[in-house]
Amino acid sequence: MKTVEICVYGAEILCPSCVNLPSAKETYEWLEAALKRKYKDQHFKIAYVDIHEPPNDPEKKEFAEKILEDEYFYPLVVIEGNVVGEGSPRLKRIYEEFDKYGYVSTTP
16 A cells, blocks of 8 residues: 655644634644544654745645645645645545545544
């Protein structure tokens, strides 16, 4: 099974339309914990990407630029290049994407 990469894009400052929501960093931490609990002992990579200082990776830079140009809201959750959540990502949608890659829930 392929090890899936999840990226959570965001910034220190809250998204203007996300005032009452968790920060991107908090979303990253929450998502990592939820995925580790649901897909125990199944490997995946999860990364937090600061949109103001993206890594030297063309895809990550492109997503960061699109957020800065208001094409997407943050936190933006991307799995293997596919946007699966923005602003207030939903676990159900993220789990559905994980299922497509062969991950199997270890919780009832």
